[in-house]
Amino acid sequence: xxxxxxxxxxxxxxxxxxxxxxxxxxxxxxxxxxxxxxxxxxxxxxxxxxxxxxxxxxxxxxxxxxxxxxxxxxxxxxxxxxxxxxxxxxxxxxxxxxxxxxxxxx
Amino acid sequence: xxxxxxxxxxxxxxxxxxxxxxxxxxxxxxxxxxxxxxxxxxxxxxxxxxxxxxxxxxxxxxxxxxxxxxxxxxxxxxxxxxxxxxxxxxxxxxxxxxxxxxxxxxxxxxxxxxxxxxxxxxxxxxxxxxxxxxxxxxxxxxxxxxxxxxxxxxxxxxxxxxxxxxxxxxxxxxxxxxxxxxxxxxxxxxxxxxxxxxxxxxxxxxxxxxxxxxxxxxxxxxxxxxxxxxxxxxxxxxxxxxxxxxxxxxxxxxxxxxxxxxxxxxxxxxxxxxxxxxxxxxxxxxxxxxxxxxxxxxxxxxxxxxxxxxxxxxxxxxxxxxxxxxxxxxxxxxxxxxxxxxxxxxxxxxxxxxxxxxxxxxxxxxxxxxxxxxxxxxxxxxxxxxxxxxxxxxxxxxxxxxxxxxxxxxxxxxxxxxxxxxxxxxxxxxxxxxxxxxxxxxxxxxxxxxxxxxxxxx
Numbered sequence: 235x236x237x238x239x240x241x242x243x244x245x246x247x248x249x250x251x252x253x254x255x256x257x258x259x260x261x262x263x264x265x266x267x268x269x270x271x272x273x274x275x276x277x278x279x280x281x282x283x284x285x286x287x288x289x290x291x292x293x294x295x296x297x298x299x300x301x302x303x304x305x306x307x308x309x310x311x312x313x314x315x316x317x318x319x320x321x322x323x324x325x326x327x328x329x330x331x332x333x334x335x336x337x338x339x340x
Numbered sequence: 341x342x343x344x345x346x347x348x349x350x351x352x353x354x355x356x357x358x359x360x361x362x363x364x365x366x367x368x369x370x371x372x373x374x375x376x377x378x379x380x381x382x383x384x385x386x387x388x389x390x391x392x393x394x395x396x397x398x399x400x401x402x403x404x405x406x407x408x409x410x411x412x413x414x415x416x417x418x419x420x421x422x423x424x425x426x427x428x429x430x431x432x433x434x435x436x437x438x439x440x441x442x443x444x445x446x447x448x449x450x451x452x453x454x455x456x457x458x459x460x461x462x463x464x465x466x467x468x469x470x471x472x473x474x475x476x477x478x479x480x481x482x483x484x485x486x487x488x489x490x491x492x493x494x495x496x497x498x499x500x501x502x503x504x505x506x507x508x509x510x511x512x513x514x515x516x517x518x519x520x521x522x523x524x525x526x527x528x529x530x531x532x533x534x535x536x537x538x539x540x541x542x543x544x545x546x547x548x549x550x551x552x553x554x555x556x557x558x559x560x561x562x563x564x565x566x567x568x569x570x571x572x573x574x575x576x577x578x579x580x581x582x583x584x585x586x587x588x589x590x591x592x593x594x595x596x597x598x599x600x601x602x603x604x605x606x607x608x609x610x611x612x613x614x615x616x617x618x619x620x621x622x623x624x625x626x627x628x629x630x631x632x633x634x635x636x637x638x639x640x641x642x643x644x645x646x647x648x649x650x651x652x653x654x655x656x657x658x659x660x661x662x663x664x665x666x667x668x669x670x671x672x673x674x675x676x677x678x679x680x681x682x683x684x685x686x687x688x689x690x691x692x693x694x695x696x697x698x699x700x701x702x703x704x705x706x707x708x709x710x711x712x713x714x715x716x717x718x719x720x721x722x723x724x725x726x727x728x729x730x731x732x733x734x735x736x737x738x739x740x741x742x743x744x745x746x747x748x749x750x751x752x753x754x755x756x757x758x759x760x761x762x763x764x765x766x767x768x769x770x771x772x773x774x775x776x777x778x779x780x781x782x783x784x785x786x787x788x789x790x791x792x793x794x795x796x797x798x
Contacts, residue, residue: 257613261565
């Protein structure tokens, strides 16, 4: 079993909102990091990480041109910016929250 | 090869004004594009207009134009803006008044309308059989909220912008023109691109590139992961993009301005609020954000070019994004700060107090959320267990109710919860507010006839 590190050691993140959908662009710091996040950041793991803050499906798209993953989470903002009770109405910190997730490196 | 420069001069409302002024004064950008709107902004503007028919546009546009128009007189750049919000006609009227006062003659304004639909029209279309399925929740039709609707607006494309420029507009002003189209429009006009097969690759490139510019200084290092490296963000430059007829481009900023333009800062924006990266759906075309390459070619200079042979775009969709806002009860909030030692335990006790009080007064909110600022207000359930002793913690109560009275009562019980701690400083938080929930859906393009009116300051 490999050493565990937080995603923040391998990648940067930016999140945004459209309605109740939160999306996180996860940008790997280099190609090796991209391979690790591509394999280990799965929809299931993302959903487990956010627990009941992400109620719907999670989809992950690959962007090899910029060594990034696009993570799209449905029903993820407590109803969307205008009606959520969360302090972070537009989920701008969802990306930061994801960076606390642990992955294995060799 | 013909090349055209557009600067991204606004990210939303409110925003810093000086980056736009700086671009106008110091750059040779031919176009200044201003995006002022976000999903919620339109609903707020609609409500303002309902109360006062002479409101409903972005008020900042007046002080902004006051500074820009005298520079325009010398330099004759073109401006494209969606500051009209819910009331482009009135917005244009105010700008014309201002221009007259400033002695600006011959200034031509193209006013685009037709993006906001009267609620009656929405009901007519529903009766005709259009269901307006909710894209967020999948709810098949709008019937549940049709009587609570307060605003309905369509994200329109660049068609009328192109027409206005063709008729010599110096300023094109509209309402819910898509952020993206404020840039794609002028490039399509300048290069003579049509909504036809021969152009989708280049329109797609423009769609992807516009996405990098539509949040103004954000792509020059504001709100960035690289914030520690960004020099002087308080006077950040706005992005200036020179695109060629082949759809490839170079992004820079005004020499001497703050901020940072690097492939990294642009990547951050390329992933921002895009879902399927190969299908970034905009009214003027579908962009493929995986088909472009970003390269640093100098300090604060990034080249964007086609990557391999993959087409950068596909035909524009037959439907447009349509957002309906409806009344959905009330939210009240309260924030107080509890001190250490044992701030966390104290906060937990206040939370318990609040829920017990709700029971005692017999209040059943639709939804509640108690979070501790300094611990889990941003991170929610992802916050790891607290293993340190914070100096202080903010306790935030948020309550959603059906009625205004319930919202007030719930907030009162929240304010009392510091009784549980004995000490703690309370401070003001937003009072009760009406909730405008959004219903994102699609509408066939042909149901949204837009209109262009040309006016000239004489």
